[in-house]
Amino acid sequence: MKTITTRIAAALGGLVLAGGVHAEEGKLYLFNWTEYMDPEIIEAFEQKYDVEVVQNYFNSLPEMLAKLNAGGVSQYDIIVPSNYYVPRLIETGLVQPLDHSKLANLDNLKKQFRDPSFDPDNKYSAAYQWGTTGIIYNGETFPDGPKSWSLLFDPKVNASYPFALMGDGQVSIGAACAYLGHGYDCTSVDAWKEAAKLLIDTKGRDTFSGFVDGTPALQQLARGVTHASLSYNGDYLYFKEEDPEAFKNIKFMIPDEGTEMWVDSMMIPAEAPNPDLAHKFIDFILDAEIGAQLSNYNYYSSPNAAAEPYLDEVLTKPPVQPTEEDMARLKFTPSLKGQDLQTFNQLWNEVQAR
Numbered sequence: 001m002k003t004i005t006t007r008i009a010a011a012l013g014g015l016v017l018a019g020g021v022h023a024e025e026g027k028l029y030l031f032n033w034t035e036y037m038d039p040e041i042i043e044a045f046e047q048k049y050d051v052e053v054v055q056n057y058f059n060s061l062p063e064m065l066a067k068l069n070a071g072g073v074s075q076y077d078i079i080v081p082s083n084y085y086v087p088r089l090i091e092t093g094l095v096q097p098l099d100h101s102k103l104a105n106l107d108n109l110k111k112q113f114r115d116p117s118f119d120p121d122n123k124y125s126a127a128y129q130w131g132t133t134g135i136i137y138n139g140e141t142f143p144d145g146p147k148s149w150s151l152l153f154d155p156k157v158n159a160s161y162p163f164a165l166m167g168d169g170q171v172s173i174g175a176a177c178a179y180l181g182h183g184y185d186c187t188s189v190d191a192w193k194e195a196a197k198l199l200i201d202t203k204g205r206d207t208f209s210g211f212v213d214g215t216p217a218l219q220q221l222a223r224g225v226t227h228a229s230l231s232y233n234g235d236y237l238y239f240k241e242e243d244p245e246a247f248k249n250i251k252f253m254i255p256d257e258g259t260e261m262w263v264d265s266m267m268i269p270a271e272a273p274n275p276d277l278a279h280k281f282i283d284f285i286l287d288a289e290i291g292a293q294l295s296n297y298n299y300y301s302s303p304n305a306a307a308e309p310y311l312d313e314v315l316t317k318p319p320v321q322p323t324e325e326d327m328a329r330l331k332f333t334p335s336l337k338g339q340d341l342q343t344f345n346q347l348w349n350e351v352q353a354r
Contacts, residue, residue: 027052027274028051028053028054028274028277028278028281029054029076029077029272029273030054030076031056031057031058031064031079031080032055032058033057033058033059033214034058034214035215035298036080036129037055038294040293040297041285041290041293042055044290045280045284059213059214060167060213061085064079072269073269073271074271074273076269076272077269077272077273077275077277078278078281078282079268080128080267082263082265082333083264083333083335085335086118086265086267087335088335089267090119090124091337093270094269094270095124095268096272098282099279102276102279102280103126103279103283103286105283105287105288106122106286108286108288108304108305109122110305111305113130113263119265125265125267126265126285127263127264127303128265128266128285128294129298129300130261130262130264130300131232131233131234131300132232132254132260132261132319132326133166133230133231133232133259134231134254134259134319135149135152135252135253136217136228136229136230136231136236137229137250137251138161138224138227138250139250140249141228142158147253147254149178151228152165152202152230153175153179158207158227161207161226161227162209162226162227163228163229164208164209164220164228164229164230165199165202165208165212166213166230167211167212167213168213169344169345169351170336171260172211172230172351173196173344173347173348173351174186174259175259176194176202177192177194178257178259179198179255179257180195180198182195183331184257184258184259184331185331185332185333185334186334187336187340192344192347196348200350200351203351203354209226214232218231218235218236218239218250222243231252232300233300233322234301234320236252236319237299237314241299241314252319254322255329256329257329258330260331260332261331263303263332268282286304288309288310291306291307292307292310292311295307295311295312295315299314301321302315
C-alpha cells in the first residue's frame, strides 16, 4: 500500500516555528490532507529545484484551522483547504494573495475552477483536486442500501450496527439537513436547529461510535469497528484499489437527498517562510502531466483541463466521476461568516457537548 512519510525538519538555525520546526531557505513546508500526495511528485519537485519538502498532515478542516491559529500561519508554505474554508481564511488574514505572474500554468485549470465564487479571479487560491463526500458502508451488513442518509439517521434502518459521523460540523449538519428535507447546503437557522437536534438524538443511540474524519473512518470500517460512516470518494477508491480483500464488501454511495461536492485548493499562509518556493510548487502541481499524475495516485478528480489526456480510465467513471443523476444532487458546503458562523458554531458546540 502506498504510504506518505512525514519528513521532520532537523537542521539547526533559521526561524523557529510552531512545534519546534525550523524554517529554512531551500525547504518547502507543506500542510496537506493525509494520503493525498504522490511521493514521486515530491521527489520530482525536490530534484527540479534542489530543495527539500517537509510534509505535515491533517484529517479535518477544523484541525487545520486550529493549527494555523496556533502558529502555523508562519510554519507552512502551502496549505490545502476545502472551498468553504477559503473565504474564512481570507477574511481572517491567514493567507496571502497569489502572484499570478509566477503561475504560468494557472490557465490549465478548467473554466469552472478559474473564477470560483468562493475566491473570485483566484486571487488567493488555485484548485488542487475535487471530489464528493458520501456514505461508506458494509455491503454485507446492508445489502439493499438504502441510497439514503437514513442509513445513519433512521434507527429503523440501522438499529443494531455501529456507525460514525464526521467531526466537521458543516458536513454532519449538512447531512442532517439533507435527510430532513432542507437540502445539504441549508443556511436557515431553523433548519440548523432541527439538524442539531437530530444529531444530538443520533449521538444518544447505543450504536453511535463517534465522530471520525478522513482515513480513520475507512480503516474502522475495514476492521469492522463500524458498519457505516462518511468518507470521500477518492479515499474510498484509493483504499479499495490498494487492498481489495479488506475492502471487497465496502461500498460508497451518494445519498439521493444530496451531499457535498468540494474543491480543495492550494493557498499560501500570510507569513509563509518561503512564499517564492510556494509559488513554484503551485505552478508545478498545475502542470498537465503532474496534475494527471496526482489524480492517478490519489484517485480524485482533476480540476486541470490540460491533464485530461493523461488520466487513468478509472477516473472517468463512478465513484470518482459521479453519474449525471448524482451530479445534480451535489452542492457546495456554504461559506459562513459573521453572525451566521457564530450561530452555527454555537449549535455545533452544543451537539458536541451533549
